[in-house]
Amino acid sequence: MKNLNTKYTAERSSSKTGMLLRTIPVFVVLVFVALFASIAFGSEKWMKTNPRINMELSSFITAQSDTLLNILIPASELRHLGVHNSGKWYFPLGNGRVPSFGGSVDPETGEVTTNVFFPKGSGNSYVYTILLWIGGVVGIDTLVSTAADQVSLTGGFELLSAAPLIGGLKRTGNFADDEFVAIYSDTISDPGYNGVPNMYDDQTHVPLGVEIRQESYSWADILYDDFVLIKFTVKNILDKNIKNGWIGFYIDPDIYNFPNAPIGWVDDISGVIDTLIDEGDPTSRLFIPYSFDNNGDPQGNTRWDSASVRGAVSLRLVASSFENPIQNFNWWVPNGNPDIDFGPRLIGTPEDPFREFTGGFTGSPYRQQDKYYMMAHPEIDYDQLFVTVMDSSDGWVPPANPTILIAADSRFMLSFGPFDLPPGDSVWFTVACVVSDSFHVEANDYARYFDPASPGDYRNRLDFSRIIDDHRRIDSVYNSNLLLPKPGPPVGLEIVESLENSIELSWNRCQRPDIYGYNVYVRDTTISNKWHRASPLPIIDTTFIFSGAQPTHNLMFSVSALDTFGRESEIAFYREITFGRPLPPANLNVQTEDGIPVLSWEPPSDTGLYAYYIYRSRWQEAYTLYDSTASLIFNDVDVESGVSYRYYLKVKNILGLESIPSNEVTFLYMAMDEGILFVNANMENGPQIDAYRKEYVMELMRNVNAGIDVTYQEIWMEGIHLSKISHYESVIIDVEKGGVTLSNSDLDSLAIYLANGGNVMFIMPNVSQLNLGMYQILTVRYGDGDFFHDYLFLDSVLVNRIAFQDGAIIGDLVGSLSEIGEYPNLIADTQKLLTSTIPIQGYIPISGCLFPGETNAETIYRYNSSYPDSVMHNQINGIRYSGDDYRFVLFNFPLSLMSYPDHIEAFRQGLRDLGLDIDCGDVNTDKRVNVSDAVYILNYLYRGGAAPDFRKADVDCNDLVELGDVVIFINRIFRNGYALSCCQN
Numbered sequence: 001m002k003n004l005n006t007k008y009t010a011e012r013s014s015s016k017t018g019m020l021l022r023t024i025p026v027f028v029v030l031v032f033v034a035l036f037a038s039i040a041f042g043s044e045k046w047m048k049t050n051p052r053i054n055m056e057l058s059s060f061i062t063a064q065s066d067t068l069l070n071i072l073i074p075a076s077e078l079r080h081l082g083v084h085n086s087g088k089w090y091f092p093l094g095n096g097r098v099p100s101f102g103g104s105v106d107p108e109t110g111e112v113t114t115n116v117f118f119p120k121g122s123g124n125s126y127v128y129t130i131l132l133w134i135g136g137v138v139g140i141d142t143l144v145s146t147a148a149d150q151v152s153l154t155g156g157f158e159l160l161s162a163a164p165l166i167g168g169l170k171r172t173g174n175f176a177d178d179e180f181v182a183i184y185s186d187t188i189s190d191p192g193y194n195g196v197p198n199m200y201d202d203q204t205h206v207p208l209g210v211e212i213r214q215e216s217y218s219w220a221d222i223l224y225d226d227f228v229l230i231k232f233t234v235k236n237i238l239d240k241n242i243k244n245g246w247i248g249f250y251i252d253p254d255i256y257n258f259p260n261a262p263i264g265w266v267d268d269i270s271g272v273i274d275t276l277i278d279e280g281d282p283t284s285r286l287f288i289p290y291s292f293d294n295n296g297d298p299q300g301n302t303r304w305d306s307a308s309v310r311g312a313v314s315l316r317l318v319a320s321s322f323e324n325p326i327q328n329f330n331w332w333v334p335n336g337n338p339d340i341d342f343g344p345r346l347i348g349t350p351e352d353p354f355r356e357f358t359g360g361f362t363g364s365p366y367r368q369q370d371k372y373y374m375m376a377h378p379e380i381d382y383d384q385l386f387v388t389v390m391d392s393s394d395g396w397v398p399p400a401n402p403t404i405l406i407a408a409d410s411r412f413m414l415s416f417g418p419f420d421l422p423p424g425d426s427v428w429f430t431v432a433c434v435v436s437d438s439f440h441v442e443a444n445d446y447a448r449y450f451d452p453a454s455p456g457d458y459r460n461r462l463d464f465s466r467i468i469d470d471h472r473r474i475d476s477v478y479n480s481n482l483l484l485p486k487p488g489p490p491v492g493l494e495i496v497e498s499l500e501n502s503i504e505l506s507w508n509r510c511q512r513p514d515i516y517g518y519n520v521y522v523r524d525t526t527i528s529n530k531w532h533r534a535s536p537l538p539i540i541d542t543t544f545i546f547s548g549a550q551p552t553h554n555l556m557f558s559v560s561a562l563d564t565f566g567r568e569s570e571i572a573f574y575r576e577i578t579f580g581r582p583l584p585p586a587n588l589n590v591q592t593e594d595g596i597p598v599l600s601w602e603p604p605s606d607t608g609l610y611a612y613y614i615y616r617s618r619w620q621e622a623y624t625l626y627d628s629t630a631s632l633i634f635n636d637v638d639v640e641s642g643v644s645y646r647y648y649l650k651v652k653n654i655l656g657l658e659s660i661p662s663n664e665v666t667f668l669y670m671a672m673d674e675g676i677l678f679v680n681a682n683m684e685n686g687p688q689i690d691a692y693r694k695e696y697v698m699e700l701m702r703n704v705n706a707g708i709d710v711t712y713q714e715i716w717m718e719g720i721h722l723s724k725i726s727h728y729e730s731v732i733i734d735v736e737k738g739g740v741t742l743s744n745s746d747l748d749s750l751a752i753y754l755a756n757g758g759n760v761m762f763i764m765p766n767v768s769q770l771n772l773g774m775y776q777i778l779t780v781r782y783g784d785g786d787f788f789h790d791y792l793f794l795d796s797v798l799v800n801r802i803a804f805q806d807g808a809i810i811g812d813l814v815g816s817l818s819e820i821g822e823y824p825n826l827i828a829d830t831q832k833l834l835t836s837t838i839p840i841q842g843y844i845p846i847s848g849c850l851f852p853g854e855t856n857a858e859t860i861y862r863y864n865s866s867y868p869d870s871v872m873h874n875q876i877n878g879i880r881y882s883g884d885d886y887r888f889v890l891f892n893f894p895l896s897l898m899s900y901p902d903h904i905e906a907f908r909q910g911l912r913d914l915g916l917d918i919d920c921g922d923v924n925t926d927k928r929v930n931v932s933d934a935v936y937i938l939n940y941l942y943r944g945g946a947a948p949d950f951r952k953a954d955v956d957c958n959d960l961v962e963l964g965d966v967v968i969f970i971n972r973i974f975r976n977g978y979a980l981s982c983c984q985n
Contacts, residue, residue, distance in 0.1 A: 079107035080167035084218040086177035086488075086570070087225025089435070090120035093216055095168065095184040096132030096147035096159045096232075098433075108171070108573075115258055118226070118313075118435040122306065126313040126435050128254035128265065132159065134186070134234060135372040136208055136245040136421065143208050144368040144375075145186035150250065151334070152198030152366050158205050159212065160188035169214075173491035174511035175482040176217035177570060185211040185237065200358045200366040204781070209238030210421075220570060221485040227434035227474055229318070229482075235426040246375040246417035247429060249315055253291035254409075257307040264309075267294040267407040270331040271383030273314075273464060277472070286471055287327045289414045290314035292439055292462070294407035295446035303443050312439035314467055315414050318478050320429035322419040329380045331412040332363030333405050342405060344381040344390070345397045354397070362397065375415035384410055385459055388452040403452055432474045436466040486567035487512055490542075490559050493572045502547045503577060507559050509542045514563045520544045521560070521571060526553040531571075538562055551580035552657060584659040585612060585649045590667050597667040599634040599647055604659065610652065615661070617646040641671035642726025644752075670726045670756045675709030675979060676916070677728040679720060681746075682737040692737040696832060696896035700734070700763075703904045704911065705918050705929050709979045720746040722753060730759040730914045736894035741769045747787040754791050759887040759914040763895045765847040767792075768799045777801065777871060792890060793855035793881065799848045800872060808839035812870065813847045816861040816877055816893055822909050823860050823878075826898040833897065842866055847893040849875035857881045861891070880913050887914050920982035921955055921969065923948045929980070934969035937961060957983035 081099065083106050084091040092099050092106070092113045104113045116127035135144040149156030161168025161184045169182035186207040213233040219225055236242055256264020270291045278284035292312040299305045317327060332343025343363030348354030355377075356362065357370040365371045382390050387405045391398045399405055419427050440446075441463055450458040477484050492508035505520065517538030521531045534546055534557070549555060555578070558571040583604035591598050599614070614634055616626035623646070627634065639645060645668070648661040678701045682692060704710050711728070718724075720742070725731050731753065735742065742750075750760060767788060768780040781796040782789035789795070803810045815827040828843045849863050849872055861878030877892040889910040895903050908927070911918045923933040937953055939945030941963065953961045955968050971977030 077170045078161070078163060078167040079169050079171075080104065081106070081113070082169050082171060082178070082180035082182075082216070083108070083113065084178045084180075084216065084228050085120050086220040087218050087227075088119040089218060089226070089228060090114065090117040091127075091218065091228055091433075092116070093180065093228070093230070094147075095161060095182055096212060096214065098127055098130040107167075117258075118311065123258050123260065124256075124307070124309050124311075125258050125264075126253060126255050126309070126311065127433075128252040129250075130315070130433065131250040132212075132232070133248035133250060133371060133375065133415075134208060134210060134212075134245070135248065135368070135375050136242040138208060138240050138242055141206065142369050142372050143206055144371045145205070145208050145210065146250075146371070149198060150252065151364050151371070152200070156198065156205070158186050158207070159184050160186075162188070171491055173488055173508060173572075175488060176485070177220045177488040178216075178218045179488060180214075180216050182214040182216075183211065184214070187211075187237065198366050201368065207238075208242055209236060209240060210242070211235045211237045217482060219485040219488070224473065224477055224485040226436070226470060227432050229430060229432050229474065229478065231428060231430040233426055233428040234421070236421040236423050239423050241423070242421040244376065244417070245419045245421050245427070246372065246415055248371070248375040248413050248415040249431065250411065250413055251289075251291070251313075251315055252409075252411045253313055255291060255293040255309050255313065257297060257309060260307045264293070264297065266409050268292070268410050269294050269384045269407050270410045270412040271385060272329040272380060273467060274329075274380060277468070286316070286468065287329075288314045288316045288467060288471060289329050289412050290467060291410070291412065294450075296440035296443070298443035301444050301447045308440075308443075310440045311435045311437045312462075312467055313433070313435050314471070315431060315433050316471060316474075317414065317416050318430040318432050318474060320416065321427050322417075322429075325416040325429075326378065326418070327380075328375065328378060328415045329412065330374055330415075331381050331384055331410050333408040333410050334364045338362075339400065342399045344379075344387075346379060346395055347392055347397050374413060376417065383459070384408075385455045389455065406452060406455075430478065432471070432478075434467075434470045434474065436470045439463055439466055483512065483514055487515060487561045487563050487569045489569045489572040490518060490561050491572065493557070493559055493575055495557070495575050495577055496543075498577060498579065502545050503549055503555070503557075503579070504543065504545050505557055505559070505575075506543045507572065510561050512561075512563070514565075516562045516564050516566075518542070519560045519562065519568065520546070521558045522546060523556040523574075524550075524553055525556060526550075531558070549579040552578065554578045578657055580653075581657045582651055582653040582659045584662040585651060586662070588647070588649055588662045588665050590647065590665040592667070592669065593635075595639070595641075595669045595671065597636045597639060597645065597647075597669070599636070599649075599665070601632060601649060601662065603632065604651060610654065613650045613652065613658070615648050615650065619644050623648070636667075639667070639669055640723060641669050641673075642721070642723035644668045668752070668756065670753070670758070672727065672729050672757070674711070674727045674729065676704060676730050676732060676911075677711050677713060677725055678704075678732045679713050679715055679734065681715040681720075681733055681735040681742065682740060692894070692897075693832075693835065697734050697736065699900075700896055700904070700907050701732075703907060703927075705908075705916075705921065705980075708916060708918070708920075715742075715746070719743065720749045722749040725749060725753050725758070726756075730761070730911070730916060732761045733764065734896075735762075735764045735766070736896055741766065751787050751791055754886040754888065757886055759916075760889075761910050761914060762792075762888065762890045764890065765893050766799065767794065767797050767848060767850065767890070767892055770799060789853075791886075792879075792888065793852050793857045794850055795853040796851045797848050797892070798851075798872065798875065800846060802845065805841060808841045809845045811840045811842035811845040812865055812867065812872065813844035813893060814864045814866050815843075815898065816891075817864050817874075818861060819859045822912075824902040824905050826861070826895075826902050826906060829897055829899040829903075844894060844897050847877065849877050850879060850890070850892050852876065852879055855881070856883060860889075861893075863893075880910070882913060882915075889913050917982055919952055921952060921972075921980040923953050925949075929969075929973070931969070931973055934966045934973070937966050937969070941966075951982055955980040955982055957981050959983075 081092050081094040081104055098116055106113055115125045118124055118126050129150055131147040131150055133144055133146050145158045146156055147159045168184050169180055172179045172181050187209060216228060216230045218228045253268050254265035255268050268291050273286060273288040275286055276284050277286055290312045293309045296310045297308050304310060330343060335341040338360035341361045341363045345362050357365055358367045365374045388402045390396050439462055441461060445461040449461050490507045490510055494506055496504040496506050517540050519538055520534040522534045523531045556574045556576045558574040560571045561569040585604055586602040588601040611628050611630060613625060614627045615623040617623045644666060646664055646666050648664045650658045650661055652658050680697055778799045778801055779796055780799060782794055800812060818825050833840045843866055857879045859876050860880050863872045863875045863877040865873035880889045908918050921929040921933055923936045936948055940948055950961055953965060955965050972980060
């Protein structure tokens with residue numbers, strides 16, 4: 001029995017989104033909807049009303065890391081994100097980005113993260129996402145690496161840790177209550193994440209060659225609890241100069257109360273404060289981009305309540321290693337229609353001409369050259385509030401409809417530079433993100449004072465002093481070397497050793513220079529829930545031995561830090577121990593005997609044990625006490641096929657105390673005791689398209705040998721569950737209807753099934769799993785961790801997307817040409833295509849091509865295009881694999897739309913390649929198993945007829961052809977008896 005394939009990662013990101021829909025005739029859109037049920041067109045409004053659609057990766061998949069990357073953090077302490085929540089913020093932070101939507105898991109608490117809230121727990125959202133962009137010129141290339149390409153919604157995660165599977169971020173505790181350090185680069189090569197170009201880009205990710213160290217700080221101190229400081233150090237780790245480098249921070253604020261205002265992001269306003277605090281002193285400049293809700297969402301325009309968003313969010317460059325950086329500010333309101341997409345743009349001069357972004361957009365920079373231009377081009381946009389009164393007379397390109405832009409789903413970019421970065425050199429910069437409360441003053445100010453023709457009247461009602469005071473406080477903290485707030489708690493508290501009557505503790509030393517000592521606290525939960533000082537005086541060292549512990553008592557320990565002013569931090573994360581607890585069992589392992597898991601283990605070294613307690617979990621459910629035994633072996637007779645079980649053990653001593661858990665083991669049993677499961681994944685309950693009629697798919701299934709048990713299932717009724725498919729020797733997945741894809745959970749089940757010796761036939765024209773849109777051929781690349789890469793050995797696929805002409809779908813696939821003798825050539829059945837209520841010009845539409853990697857997968861078919869010069873023609877569109885671990889056959893075209901009978905023979909040959917004896921019982925070789933085969937044997941036995949092929953006729957495996965075989969035929973054909981079994985070689 002094989003174990004689960006540990007390289008397969010079940011969690012995925014939904015970072016791949018649809019493409020924007022171009023303008024097409026209405027009737028064509030309706031036809032398309034009827035055909036494919038839905039169009040994934042990248043609507044951000046739709047995305048934001050569906051928080052489950054998480055644009056970031058909550059669980060990275062293994063990627064190739066640059067050998068020059070130097071990770072200084074122990075792997076055991078790494079994670080994907082850190083949550084700043086010690087102060088008023090709830091602020092998840094990953095690699096150069098504040099993740100959008102939430103939906104990841106906080107590795108410290110195990111809780112699912114949420115949107116960025118201020119104050120935490122309020123539901124008041126001030127940030128949808130913040131993303132780091134780094135741009136520069138390398139040789140002749142203008143390159144920009146982004147934490148994520150949120151502009152085009154195509155993913156494009158280009159800043160990844162060198163250990164993507166486990167993360168690259170660690171909690172530290174030198175200065176702040178919440179303090180994290182992360183190390184990542186743009187040199188990780190994984191097409192699954194950074195190899196997805198947007199619709200206007202002509203290349204995948206090309207790295208600048210930078211490594212970034214990110215340090216972030218936040219405090220619980222009441223004076224400093226509304227901002228997060230983040231320092232970035234950018235190093236050139238390759239051997240090429242980076243010239244004219246620029247840094248950009250993209251922020252999509254989305255200021256509203258979630259979920260009380262489900263589309264509350266549509267009324268944000270962005271602007272910038274650009275002023276000298278001390279007149280005449282250029283070093284006192286405050287350049288603060290900010291955003292706020294247009295009216296703060298008062299209740300009934302009369303009063304503030306808990307769902308009101310009265311604050312303003314701002315982002316500022318606090319300091320940098322390059323002198324006198326030029327700072328730019330740009331805001332824009334995106335739209336898939338370039339005629340509506342808008343951001344302020346200078347009209348241009350002969351020396352600095354106007355530049356239109358690719359695609360005709362004036363606001364959204366899709367291509368990296370446009371991103372770089374936005375960062376590097378000198379421009380400080382006017383405040384969005386004034387969009388109705390700014391025009392060409394002020395030097396700006398006027399918008400077509402300014403009134404809809406006053407308050408909208410706006411974004412802004414803070415950028416600064418330039419700098420040069422030779423190989424091995426670094427630059428650093430520190431930014432601050434802050435929410436300043438009570439920016440709105442009176443609840444009815446917007447209703448009373450806002451006038452599009454005179455927006456300054458309303459602007460004068462806003463309290464900008466709140467923002468300026470917060471940023472002055474940020475400067476004071478930064479200029480004090482982060483010493484002004486009280487210290488953060490120590491990290492790394494551990495129980496080093498539990499001796500006969502004492503417990504030794506240790507923790508990490510705080511690096512802050514004004515730390516005087518540490519207080520150790522203990523709580524004996526057996527007696528009370530109060531914390532007590534474990535020592536009357538502060539501890540100068542970072543170790544402490546606690547004496548006087550009572551057996552059976554449960555003790556909790558924590559530690560705080562004291563500075564030289566006597567200010568005490570919050571207590572650290574506690575550690576817990578029950579004094580006198582026995583040691584756990586050792587070396588728990590599991591083996592299988594006839595499908596039953598057999599657990600065995602070694603006893604602990606201490607004595608006085610009287611019971612072993614077995615804890616069991618199904619899949620990822622919580623562990624429960626399952627059974628107990630006094631033996632050193634345990635058979636679990638109550639397990640199901642296709643269910644993963646986890647086990648650990650505890651022991652109890654004579655005091656009644658349980659040990660900590662033993663090591664964990666996992667068991668999965670795959671019965672594979674039935675014939676074929678035929679899964680129709682064509683969503684027959686959805687829109688009906690005659691060319692993909694159910695009867696054509698059923699024709700394939702009916703032509704399986706009647707001697708083999710076949711179970712039929714429609715995927716829309718129950719999905720593909722491992723607990724079911726684990727019972728079948730082979731599984732057929734038919735996904736021929738365009739626009740239908742398998743879910744991630746379906747792919748997870750198939751991955752585990754294959755990893756444990758399964759056999760699968762895929763009839764799947766759209767292996768890409770993308771919802772098909774109104775575009776031409778699209779390349780989709782796969783990397784480690786993707787099902788199609790790891791199990792079907794595909795490096796990439798070409799997807800033949802939907803094309804319309806004169807109200808009809810243009811078809812391209814004439815047929816599939818066989819590469820090997822066992823498979824017949826296939827020709828499209830044009831009569832089936834004519835049955836479609838939506839006209840099809842030419843041949844079969846919606847069929848792709850495959851590009852396998854360097855594997856043992858064998859080519860069986862090639863694409864025969866009606867356009868011999870097309871990129872599809874003669875490309876691979878069918879492969880098979882037969883290994884010691886599993887088998888599969890993949891037809892990357894709709895097999896049921898090929899002509900009879902060749903498509904039936906191709907289907908039957910595919911079953912043979914899965915290891916099925918499709919010819920067993922076909923005595924008269926008519927490719928059927930019916931009563932005529934029994935008659936053939938009777939003629940041979942009693943009338944001198946021709947001798948049958950013994951391999952096909954000996955269906956009871958007794959090495960004879962006799963009357964007993966005829967009886968088995970009759971029982972099978974007329975009474976649904978046991979499946980036929982041919983054993984002759």
